[in-house]
Amino acid sequence: MSYHTADLLDANEELLADGSLRVASPILRAYGGRPAFAGRIVTLRCFEDNSKVREIVSAPGKGQVLVIDGAGSLRRALLGDQLAELAHRNGWEGVVVNGCIRDSAAIAAIDLGVRALATHPLKTVKRGQGEIGVPLAFAGIAFLPGEWLCADEDGIIVCPDALA
Numbered sequence: 001m002s003y004h005t006a007d008l009l010d011a012n013e014e015l016l017a018d019g020s021l022r023v024a025s026p027i028l029r030a031y032g033g034r035p036a037f038a039g040r041i042v043t044l045r046c047f048e049d050n051s052k053v054r055e056i057v058s059a060p061g062k063g064q065v066l067v068i069d070g071a072g073s074l075r076r077a078l079l080g081d082q083l084a085e086l087a088h089r090n091g092w093e094g095v096v097v098n099g100c101i102r103d104s105a106a107i108a109a110i111d112l113g114v115r116a117l118a119t120h121p122l123k124t125v126k127r128g129q130g131e132i133g134v135p136l137a138f139a140g141i142a143f144l145p146g147e148w149l150c151a152d153e154d155g156i157i158v159c160p161d162a163l164a
Contacts, residue, residue: 003036003038003150003152003163004036004152004154005023005150005151005152005154005155005156005157006154008150008157008163009021009023009157011163011164012159012163015159015163020159020160021157021158021159021163022141022142022157022158022159023141023155023156023157024139024140024141024155024156024157024158025139025140025141026155027117027139028096028097028098028115028116028117028139028156029115029116029117029118030113030114030115030153031101031104031107031108031114031115031116031119032084032094032095032107032108032110032111032112032113032114032115033107033108033109033110033111033112034093034094034111034112034113035113035152035153036113036150036151036152036153037065037093037094037112037113037150037151037152038065038093038148038149038150038151038162039063039064039065039092039093039094039148039149040063040064040065040146040147040148040149041064041065041067041143041144041145041146041147041148041149041158042056042061042064042065042066042067042132042133042145043066043067043068043069043132043133043134043135043136043143043144043145044056044066044067044068044069044130044131044132045068045069045071045130045131045134045136046068046069046070046078046129046130046131047070047071047073047129048070048073048075048076048078048124048125049124049125049126049127049128049129049130050077050078050079050083050123050124050126051124051126051127051128051129051130052128052129052130052132053066053068053078053079053083053130054083054086055132056132057083057086057087057090057092057095058086058090059090060090060091061087061090061091061092061093062091062092063091063093064092064093065092065093065094065095065096065113065149065151066087066092066094066095066096067095067096067136067143067149068095068096068097068098068099069098069099069136069137069138069143070097070098070099070100071098071099072098072099072117072138073099073100074099074100074117074118074120075100075120075122076099076100076120076122076123076124076125077099077100077101077102077103077119077120077121077122077123077124078097078099078100078101078116078124079095079097079101079102079107079114079116080101080102080103080107080123081102081103081106081107081110082103084101084103084106084107084110084112084114085110087112088110088111088112092112093112093113094112094113094114094115094149094151095112095113095114095115096114096115096116096143096149096151096156097114097115097116097117098116098117098136098138098139099116099117100116100117100118100119100120101114101116101119101120102119102120102121102122102123104119113151115151115156133145139156141158142158143158144158144160147159147160147161148160148161148162148163150163
């Protein structure tokens with residue numbers, strides 16, 4: 001199914017007014033091979049350790065988007081081409097990273113939506129740390145597990161339920 005954030009916002013102004021429909025600040029860049037994607041949110045909070053990213057994208061992800069709060073760190077990449085390919089193979093719709101990715105040229109060729117702050121060539125440490133399924137807040141909005149995220153060339157929106 002095709003989604004367009006601008007059209008969804010125009011058609012759901014009452015949800016925007018009551019705060020249940022939220023628009024992320026435009027701080028994240030598009031890197032993946034899929035320019036538009038949507039799905040239920042799975043959250044992860046981790047700092048410069050992508051062990052839990054591998055754990056999550058190793059599981060089936062059909063209809064889901066992984067949202068990672070890496071505390072905005074610009075010192076290490078939380079997602080690379082191997083994890084992006086794994087996410088794609090397991091049916092994830094996309095990955096949104098409040099932090100960096102690496103292998104951006106390879107990720108651009110993978111049919112996966114990817115948004116991140118920037119690129120950085122340094123991989124993370126592996127300590128097995130991170131919190132899965134917790135509320136996150138960055139880009140001026142809250143990302144809650146189980147809510148619906150839609151991203152396209154114009155931006156990212158989040159709300160409790162899928163919009164039509």
